[in-house]
Amino acid sequence: MQRLVIVGGGIVGITIAIEIAKKNLFKEILLIEKEKSLGSHATVRNSGVIHAGFYYTESSKKAEFCSKANNLLRNYCVENNITINKCGKVVVTKNEKEEETLELLYKRGVNNGVKLEIIDKKFIFDYDEYAKSYRNFLWSPNTWSASPKELLNKLISESESLGIKVLTNTRISDGTNEEIIDNKNNKIKYDFLINAAGGYALELSKKLGIVSDYSLLPFKGLYLKSKKISKIFKRHIYPVPNINQPFLGIHTTLTSDNFLKLGPTAIPVLSPENYKIFDGLDFGISTQIIKSQIDCFFNNNFGYRDLAFREIKYLLKSNIIKEANKLTNFDLNQIEFDWYTPGIRAQLYDFKNKTLEMDFKMIEKDKQLHILNSISPAWTCSFMTARYISDKVITFFN
Ligand SMILES: Cc1cc2nc3c(=O)[nH]c(=O)nc-3n(C[C@H](O)[C@H](O)[C@H](O)COP(=O)(O)OP(=O)(O)OC[C@H]3O[C@@H](n4cnc5c(N)ncnc54)[C@H](O)[C@@H]3O)c2cc1C
Structure with a gap:
């Protein structure tokens, strides 16, 4: 294979480039970014929390990826001396109704393979002196935080050592099933295209002929x-969410x-x-x-x-x-x-359904793969997303 092109140099684009480069499938991997440097948007503008994976409904991609990704990312940070805080997290309630949601989150966590406990509030002091809850709370020991900037820098140096080519200051504005076109009308041919353009991925997918109800x-x-x-x-202290x-x-x-x-x-x-x-x-x-x-x-x-x-x-x-x-x-x-x-x-x-899409959305068409809705916990999940996408690309060429 000649050339893999990835649009979007955030954590999702970079980790995919690294994962596929390790497979030696392509002569060239080209990562295209509209800004002057990689990873300047959601990749560094986030909470830096390595989520454990208990919020997500069964059979969603978030549920499938997050607990495994949590392990991968924590290990990567430890092995590469990225600053981490192993603080863990408590989720607390304010009333009886939230207690029901807490139970539901606990069940989701167990289903998703997350290390998680539901504990009587009389023990909360042992976890955090100042956290308060109505009756019970959740304890998630593997919800750590890491430095998004250090992680980004480490991934950039890894991608350089794997020979991944990076084109910055280049905004992709259009394309066909053979090539993409940047804002200066340069045409870039591809054998396979991955759209990892974060908040602009939906717009780009439309330019490339993807029709959706989004x-x-x-x-x-x-x-x-x-x-x-x-x-x-x-600890991190979180409320029960809607x-x-x-x-x-x-x-x-x-x-x-x-x-x-x-x-x-x-x-x-x-x-x-x-x-x-x-x-x-x-x-x-x-x-x-x-x-x-x-x-x-x-x-x-x-x-x-x-x-x-x-x-x-x-x-x-x-x-x-x-x-x-x-x-x-x-x-x-x-x-x-x-x-x-x-x-x-x-x-x-x-x-059409008047709802928010809660899960990651991957759309494949011919030689293109679009990653839409790259929202939280996509930072935590990036190593698992990269493996998933890499498998899809390998299957495409087999
Ligand atoms: C406030 C906030 C808090 C969050 N907290 C957490 C958290 O604690 N834990 C967690 O796991 N996740 C968290 N997230 C989610 C996480 O940060 C994102 O899901 C993740 O960073 C998405 O990465 P990305 O690479 O898809 O997107 P981005 O980092 O946005 O990267 C996309 C890149 O594509 C480039 N691009 C866009 N369009 C084009 C184009 N046409 N041509 C070329 N380049 C283009 C952009 O410039 C950008 O660099 C949070 C997000 C936010 C906003």
């Missing part, structure tokens, strides 16, 4: 980060280097890179997003209007702190926080 709804994750290292909490939405609710996390983060929010925005008010606006994509937002807002599809009203309040620091305070007996107002680099979850919206 549009995009992006949500901005704002964070507060403690000004100083914080040793108050021992399981009909893919977000986990405002939580407290410990970074790999022991700072405390609160967040992320899920505030509706207008493009996959709309980090600040006018950043990343694009007439075509933003117009479609606004149409979906209006539909979801007026019909309250999947609780979108309620979510929007709740999330908009988090533009104020004090409201994020107030929400996080519900998880602990420690008053977080005592800690000084700064706003921290936000990230955007560009979420697929199924406009």
Whole structure:
């Protein structure tokens, strides 16, 4: 085989390139990235939490990948001296209804092969002095955090040593089943194409002839980060989420280097890179997003209007702190926080069924493979996703 082209130089594109390069299938592997460097979007703008895999419904790709990926990523970080925090996580409840969801998450975790315990709240002090729960809590010892930047740098150096070619400052804007075309009208031929363009993967898939019932709804994750290292909490503390939405609710996390983060929010925005008010606006994509937002807002599809009203309040620091305070007996107002680099979850919206797509979505067509809905926990899952995609490519050529 001559040339494998991967569009999108985030963690998903890079790990796929590495996995396939190790198989020596292609004469050339070309990784194409629109920015001046690799991995500057969701790959580093995230919580850095290595998820264990208990949120995801049976038979989803997330359920299939996450617990195995958790092991792979933790081992990779340890073996490569990437800064990690082995803190583990507790999930706490506020009322009887949340206790039911906690049970459900526990069952999902067990089904998904996750190391997980459900424990009476009288023991919570042994896990985290300040966490509080209604009756029980979940204990997930393998939910660690790692440094996304260190991980990215290690993967970049591994890809260099495997001879993977990287083309930066190149945005792919169109294509056919033989070649793709960049924004300067250069044509690049491929024998196989992988679309790993993160928040722009859906748009690119449409340009390459993929028809689907999806549009995009992006949500901005704002964070507060403690000004100083914080040793108050021992664990990540998460609430029970609304399981009909893919977000986990405002939580407290410990970074790999022991700072405390609160967040992320899920505030509706207008493009996959709309980090600040006018950043990343694009007439075509933003117009479609606004149409979906209006539909979801007026019909309250999947609780979108309620979510929007709740999330908009988090533009104020004090409201994020107030929400996080519900998880602990420690008053977080005592800690000084700064706003921290936000990230955007560009979420697929199924406009026919009026639901959010909760799972990763892989679409194959001829010599193309499109990775859509690369949302959390895609960072944790990247090594498993890479294996899955690599197997698909091998099968294609056999
Ligand atoms: C706020 C937030 C918190 C999160 N927390 C966690 C967490 O704790 N744990 C976890 O597992 N996951 C988490 N995630 C999810 C995780 O970060 C992402 O799922 C993952 O990083 C996706 O990686 P990616 O490579 O698919 O996307 P990206 O990192 O966005 O990479 C895609 C790349 O494609 C490039 N690109 C796009 N279009 C084109 C084009 N046309 N031509 C060329 N290049 C293009 C982009 O510039 C970008 O570099 C979080 C995400 C967010 C936003």
